[in-house]
Amino acid sequence: MTRPQSDSPQTPTIDIPSADSKPTTLWVVPVSNLAGVARHVIDVARVGLPGWRLVVTAPEGPLLDQLRELGTPVIPLPLEFGTGIAVRSLRATVQRLRPQIVHSHLAKADFLAAMATTGLPVKLISTEHHISPDRYMFHPNHAEARLMETAHRLRLTRFSRVIAVSASTKRDMMARWKSRTPITVILNGVDRPDPAPAREPGLRFLSLTRLSAEKNVDMSLRAFALIVAKHPDARLTVAGQGPERPRLRILAGRLGILDSVDFPGFVDADEAMASHDVILQPSRSDNCSYTLLDAAAQGMGVAASPIGGNPEILPMRCIAALDDDAGFARVAIEQGLDLSARPVLGPQVPTVAQVTGRIVGEYEAALGSETATCSTLGDTDATDTESSESHSTVPDAPEVTVIIAYYKAADLLPTQLNALAQQAEAPAFEVIIADNEGSAELPSVIAPFQKLLNIRILDATARRGRCAARNDGAAQARGRFLAFCDDDDVVSPGWLTALTEVLRERDVLATGPLRLDRINSEKAWRTSVGATRGTDFASPILQYPFMYLGYLPFAYGCNIGMRRSTFLELGGFEEDFLRGDEDVDLSWRAVEHDVEMYVASGAIVDFRLRPTLAGVRHQRHNYQRSQVDTWARSKRIGRPVSGMSLRWTLTRAAMLPVKQARMMGATEAEKYAFASYAGDIMGNLHGQWEQRVRPLLVDRFSLISHRGRR
Secondary structure (H helix, E strand, O other), X not given: OOOOOOOOOOOOOOOOOOOOOOOEEEEEOOOOOOOHHHHHHHHHHHHOOOOOEEEEEEXXXXXXXXXXXXXOOEEEOOHHHOHHHHHHHHHHHHHHHOOOEEEEEOHHHHHHHHHHOOOOOOEEEXXXXXXXXXXXXXXXXXXXXXXXXXXXXXXXXXXXXXXXXXXXXXXXXXXXXXXXXXXXEOOOOOOOOOOOOXXXXXXXXXXXXXXXXXXXXXXXXXXXXXXXXXXXXXXXXXXXXXXXXXXXXXXXXXXXXXXXXXXXXXXXHHHHHHOOOEEEEOOOOXXXXXXXXXXXXXXXXXXXXXXXXXXXXXXXXXXXXXXXXXXXXXXXXXXXXXXXXXXXXOOOOOOHHHHHHHHHHHHHHHOOOOOOXXXXXXXXXXXHOOOOOOXXXXXXXXXXXXXXXXXXXXXXXXXXXXXXXXXXXXXXXXEEEEEOOOXXXXXXXXXXXXXXXXXXXXXXXXXXXXXXXXXHHHHHOOXXXXXXXXXXXXXXXXXXXXXXXXHHHOOOEEEOOEEOOOOOOHHHHHHHHOOOOOOOOOOOOEEOOOEXXXXXXXXXXXXXXXXXXXXXXXOOOOOOOOOOXXXXXXXXXXXHOXXXXXXXXXXXXXXXXXXXXXXXXXXXXXXXXXXXXXXXXXXXXXXXXXXXXXXXXXXXXXXXXXXXHHHHHOOHXXXXXXXXXHHHHHHHHHHHHHHHHHHHHHHHHHHHHHHHHO
């Protein structure tokens, strides 16, 4: 295949669709290589967009070559001649082709599409494939980072809809760009081989990524050095090219592992995966990695960081905290030697055909079709569209009912459901999703799990709040035991077994620790535990129940197990706790009624902290308001609670403006910690006003008014 040679862009010959042909979507891709975005484009072109004609414009190179081989219409995009010429060329393409949808991929294409289609009758859609969790990873300073975020916010005003490749990507987009454009999560899709490849245990490790700083291959080498110390026959292949390659070879030499590490450069990915046992990918910047998806589909072991969408596509046993070399090495060894520990892709990860169906749904939504869908999972086939009231073939007499109060968490709920579907040696259990939102998309969210879980949706919209939703779930539960978890967290594989074993033996309120360091950033978990960056901690970072208001410890509401009879006798959760502390109230009432609290160390839940400054400030504000409310209620009924100095709160509140001014040049971690602190202080102040100051003023005003009338 030859390409035209020219020093200037050529006007492409475009096949203009006839009036009776399929509607056309023009995909704008600013890269020519065969990296992750190209993989997405090729997969979609191979399967096709149902009912749509796909045309791709991109720079000449391997991507267009492969698309030509697939028979996909392509139009060269002359990016090498500068932005102005590229915009004019793209506008000419749109005018000639007359597509209904222009679908751009990556930021450069988004800006080109926004400029080239000004004034043209076409809908714009963007797929966001990658946002770094560190806003400064690709920008040298705060000013440039904020400038680019503003530019993204403005360009998105031109787009009808945006597709994010993970819930993490969507959260970052909303936090950084503050866009009001509808964002739908469609995970990258991968087809499962049938039959699945036969695998054997082994310690042949593979790093298959670009050798750049954000991919954190250093950690793979450090962890591998720990592995070799225990297993001298282990091997590591560091495939790929990039600016870090020379330095990584030097590091391998310094670690004394150079004889056990190969640096072959570019390799065939399929062949490399077939000849290795475990993928190592402790990246600092991933959104929805095709490498991890392919590795899991091929039966490989996977050891990965908790960055981006990794926890959405992998079980938590494949995840190790960033910079926890020993923990990463433990995960890697287990993945190599224990075939049962290796990941199996759950139904939350769509096939390529499901991805294309979801993309078409976004096109229909952009064009105003009544048949559009806005769910967060791939389209399901006829076997997966059972009623939400139906059940799978799981035994119909569950011992345990897992209750999840649901509210606007369609992006995160699949991760929790997948964790429940992978419970190890669990008792027979059902899952009730107590819908406190009245969500139209919830049935589509749970549909892929119908065959794996005994799951149903319960309408819990009659009363507001998760306490009411949980109580509704308990009233409809069929299990002897209740287990409560939240829609945005991730239960560990042994969570349900650990709670159930306790409840079979003892009538207690069972709970377990929260793990903070796997699905949260370091700045988030350090702020939560009140630690400075220089303080060293050994992973895992677990938070156990602690004494509260100087009275008693409490169990976390996202990690509670009880006998159903006991829960109902206690009256369930107090429903007027709308901002938090409902778990404190239940725990204290249980102990006061001689129901002991028991901490099962194996009942671990990965607890999701708020990732944004506004989110953490709002959450901490609500927690503190509720804490003052709990304190006031407890005082009224004679509990010996302590704390709540109004003078202390007023003093700290008065100092907030000074602290706020110091945040102008602060790091992201310092700003996050300040947001938590400010939320605490202002929430406490708000609560003190409601519970102490305002009632006092009302009483004095009433007394004065009474004396005046006399």
